[in-house]
Amino acid sequence: MNTYRHLEIHPIAGALGAEIRGVDLSRPLPDEQFEEVRSALHEHLVIFFRDQNLTPRQHVEFSSRFGELLEVPFVRALDGFPTILPVMKGKAEKTRRNFGGLWHSDMSYSEKPPLGSALYGRVIPPYGGDTMWANMYRAYETLSDRLKQVLDGLGAVHSAVRSYGAGGAVVNNGDPAHKMDVRTDERASSEVVHPVVRVHPATGRKALYVNSTYTLRFDGMTQEESEPLLQFLYQHAARPEFTCRFRWSPGSLAVWDNRCTQHLAMNDYDGFDRELHRTTISGDRPVPASRTLQ
Numbered sequence: 001m002n003t004y005r006h007l008e009i010h011p012i013a014g015a016l017g018a019e020i021r022g023v024d025l026s027r028p029l030p031d032e033q034f035e036e037v038r039s040a041l042h043e044h045l046v047i048f049f050r051d052q053n054l055t056p057r058q059h060v061e062f063s064s065r066f067g068e069l070l071e072v073p074f075v076r077a078l079d080g081f082p083t084i085l086p087v088m089k090g091k092a093e094k095t096r097r098n099f100g101g102l103w104h105s106d107m108s109y110s111e112k113p114p115l116g117s118a119l120y121g122r123v124i125p126p127y128g129g130d131t132m133w134a135n136m137y138r139a140y141e142t143l144s145d146r147l148k149q150v151l152d153g154l155g156a157v158h159s160a161v162r163s164y165g166a167g168g169a170v171v172n173n174g175d176p177a178h179k180m181d182v183r184t185d186e187r188a189s190s191e192v193v194h195p196v197v198r199v200h201p202a203t204g205r206k207a208l209y210v211n212s213t214y215t216l217r218f219d220g221m222t223q224e225e226s227e228p229l230l231q232f233l234y235q236h237a238a239r240p241e242f243t244c245r246f247r248w249s250p251g252s253l254a255v256w257d258n259r260c261t262q263h264l265a266m267n268d269y270d271g272f273d274r275e276l277h278r279t280t281i282s283g284d285r286p287v288p289a290s291r292t293l294q
């Protein structure tokens with residue numbers, strides 16, 4: 001456990017997740033305090049700040065201290081803020097699948113997937129709409145040694161196609177019945193190979209890096225060959241004891257590390273509005289656990 005001189009840290013679960021208290025994010029944090037926030041992110045994988053009062057600009061300013069912010073494809077950004085993705089569902093919406101409703105790591109379909117994301121709660125239903133995260137270090141470390149060796153040498157193909165391809169699970173092509181505007185384009189069908197086990201560049205720890213939303217198959221194998229082992233890994237990665245669950249309130253900010261976690265949005269609040277704003281922090285190409293894998 002790290003010691004913190006400038007922050008108060010309260011873990012919310014055994015596997016991952018901690019609330020940070022005594023910080024006002026509407027003003028620039030001194031460097032030494034921000035470095036402790038970054039340490040807390042590396043130690044707890046997802047960190048939460050409650051009762052923050054942030055304008056979109058302040059949200060952008062704080063999250064951009066972790067790295068350059070990305071403009072997210074397929075989804076219309078907040079007016080005037082190209083790096084803010086509004087995650088919204090209206091009380092009248094009955095969606096086929098809500099945004100972020102299956103376990104995933106944000107944008108793992110991109111060549112350089114984001115380091116992390118920062119999600120700020122604006123409109124929160126009276127109950128439901130929680131977010132869960134799962135610890136992918138723990139998922140990897142609890143596998144048998146032989147399976148770890150096998151996975152260390154594998155790559156996996158990721159793509160946005162099932163979510164954002166034509167007829168994809170969250171595409172609505174600007175249908176006014178949906179608050180979010182999600183459209184497909186040619187980028188949805190491109191494929192990228194990432195290591196199944198990646199080494200976190202800051203902690204040096206190995207994390208499982210396949211997810212049921214964007215991973216299609218193992219590199220060099222058919223989908224049929226890949227599916228049984230992938231399904232096992234998805235179930236294993238989501239074991240309850242590897243997770244934490246966050247109850248949102250307006251003014252809560254969650255910052256998570258996409259390199260060593262997955263997350264899931266609960267869609268259990270039909271009849272209520274929910275609106276959160278996400279910024280997405282740029283990252284590097286995943287580093288494989290095995291040197292033979294490029």
Ligand SMILES: [Fe+2]
Pocket residue numbers: 100104105106263
């Ligand atoms: Fe997400």
